[in-house]
Every structure is written in C-alpha cells, then in structure tokens.
Amino acid sequence: MLRVLKSIKTTLIIIFISMSIFLTGSFIIPKNLQFFSEINDMPLFKWLSLNEDIKKTFWIYLSILAMAFLSLNMIVCLIDDLLKRLSPGLLIQRLSPHLIHAGVLLVLLGHLISASTGFKKDLSVRRGEEVFLNDMRIKIEAVEFVDLRGEDQSRWRVHLEINRGLQWSTAIAEPARPVFYKYAIYAKSAEPDGRVILGIVHDPGAKWEVAGAIVFVLGAGGLFWSRFRAGNYK
C-alpha cells in the first residue's frame, strides 16, 4: 500500500482522474446554471447539504475524493523523499519541490476549511443606517463618488463606522479594497442617493490559502534558482 502511495505513477493516475472529473463538471455546470446558481454564495459543504441531486453533484464528491488522495500521495512522497535524500549540501535544490508540494497541500487544506466553515452575506444599507452583525455594529457614515462615469465604471468610497464593544473606529471600503475588521467588509455597489450593498465575508480558509501561496512562492523561487541558475534542469 505504501509503495503505491509513494509512487509517481499514482500521482499521474490521480491527476488524470482529477482532470476527467473537472472536465465532466465543466460540461454539467453550464447545462444546469439555475441549479448551481448559489454554489459560490456559501461554503461548498453547506451548499451540497442543501442540494442533494446526486446526478448533478456526483463529480464534486469525486473531485473532493481525488484531492484527498492527491494530498495523501503528496504527503507520503514528501516524507519519503525527505527521509531518503535530504543532505545539507543541496538543501535549496532538494527542498524547493517539497515546498511547492507543501504549498499545494496548504491551499487544498484552505479549500477544505472554506468549504466547511465561514459565511457570506449581502446587506442593503442606507447612509446613516446602522446594521448589527453578531458582536459588531456597522454604520454607513458617507458615500463618496470618486469617478461618476455611470454604468460599471463608477468608482466609490464608502465611509464606515465600526463598533466592537465600546470603541468606534472608522474605515473606508472601495471596490476591490475591502475592510478587514474581524470580517472582510466589501462595498459591492453604491448609489448616489446613499444606498449601499455591503458584502460581509468570513472565510477561515483564506489564511491557509495565503500561507500555502507563500510556501508555494518560496518553493517556486528555489526551483527557479536551483534548476536554471545552476543550469541543472533535468
């Protein structure tokens, strides 16, 4: 069993299966857009528990299974190779591929956490209005239009007052520039009359994704350095 798990052939088979599963999914989603319309609005596992049509969702379960096997395969290969081949002389060259694998594992872990926890919520709020969110109060102080060209080109700034406990603090949310204050607060849209759609996101998996990305970037940098600078690319 261990021999199978640490085999690169197993990796290739799982990758091939994963590609086939995603390929299947890429055909199923466009044909059932209504059914999948809310999949991106909540954690995946919650969505799966609410939508039990297995004929349309089987490939998602299979992809989770494939990713679990791929993770296991990567962990076993990583440990096996570290135990066998680690020597201080060529540390960067040896470690870089493992850092890349560890980065991918952390990203997959982030996906798993995001799929099982957290929440997303859109709130329609007016200027001066206050909304309550668990232990937090958010008030729209002002809506400022930086560039009013109409349609989807307008740019806006939403001035917020946020309270947790006794203290009020101020923050500004803009398109693609959310405020991180326990939750991520997005200024999704704004109207000149002061109406704002605030998006509230709590995604505990995101931190793991970032950690995975950093580890991956370190590994990629090391791989570039060791394979190309040293001229050893085989």
Next chain:
Amino acid sequence: MFHLFIIILSVVFFSLSLQEGRGGSLCFMGGVTLLLCYILFRFITTGHLPVTDKYDILLMIALVSAFLILLFLKRDESDLVYIRLLPGGFAFLSVFHERINTISPNMNSIWFYLHLSLFIIAFSLFSIGSATGFIYLKTQDEKIESLQYKFILSGWLIFSLSLIAGSVWFFLAHGVYWLWTAKELWTTIVWLYYTFYLHGRFINSLRGPIASEIGVAGIMVLLFSYLGVTPVLGSPWTQF
C-alpha cells in the same frame, strides 16, 4: 480599420521572418517593433495597462512570445526558426475579439494586473514549449527536448503564481478566491495537465517522445481553456 491594418502588417512581418539570414531577422524585429508601438498606443489611449480584454491580452501574448524567442532562441539556422510564426498567430487571433477600452472598478487592483501579466508570460512560455516540443519530435534533438521542458516548467511556475495573484484579486474584489464555474474548472485542468507533463517526465517509459507529445498537445488544452470554454460550453462571458 487602422487597428486591423497594423495587426495584419505585423502578421505579415512575422510570416516573412521565416526567410533565411539577416532578412528574416529584420522582418521579425519589424513585427516586434510594430506590435510594441501598437501596444504602447493602446496603453496611452485606454489609460490602463492593456491586459484587460482578450484582444489586448492576445496581442500581449504575441509580444511576450516574440521577446522570449529573441532572448532564448537565437539559432537562426536550425528548425527552431519556425517558432517565429507563433507571435504572428496570436496577433492574428486577436482580430476575432472585441476591443474593450474600459475596465470595471473591481478590476482596478494591482493583483488583477499582476494576475493577467503573469498569465500572459505563462501562456507565452507554454506556447513556445509546445512549439519546441513539436520541433523535437521532428528532429529528435535532445537539447530541444530539454528546452521544451525548461519552457514548460517556467510556464507552470509562473502560471501557478498567476493563479495565486488571481485568487488574491478575486477575494479582494468579490470575497471568494475560487468559483465553481466551467472557466475555473478548465483553468484547473490546464494546471493539472502541465503538472501531469512535469511529473510524467520522471518516468522512464514516458520520458522522451511521449512526454514531449503531451507537452505539445498542451497548447490545445490551453487554447480551449482560454478561448473555447465560453463559446463551446456556454460558460458565462468574461472580459479578459
């Protein structure tokens, strides 16, 4: 009409660059210069880095491919000269896409520009990797196979970084870093496909022509993922 004329002219230059000797090199440089000037013109007229629609992205891929060819493939006399057709091919593909001169506020983020800039470099590297692999299959020159591997490995690393930057941008813009859509699934298929190639090369039975063929076919997966998913699978339209 002006835009079409410039692009067709650059395609002609790249096609003429196949001729031997100095004339071919001059034509290639002519195509590169023309593309560079046109992209600078787009940059000035749109007011943002021209990487926000398929039209400009394909032109950027053409330009970056041309630069990579100039930097890494200097062997004028060999069969590698055919790779000079690639930039012209991408420039030609751009004429089938609409020029969109505006960007939505959500795109106005350094992460978005980083995501697409890295994607353009990765796309170019994958394409040159496919082309060099094709030439290896004809010549069986091991050095060319190594070149293919280098291009695809670099492409894969940069493509991964592009996905990371894209995830950060999408999280900042929309609160999610991954979407269950056909487009994202195909992006994952591309990443897995090249992962398959890179790992397959470690197996003796696949190393050599078979791995090279897998690398060559990658361009089809890549092109379908970028240009085919929306029209063929009916996935929602994306600007870039």
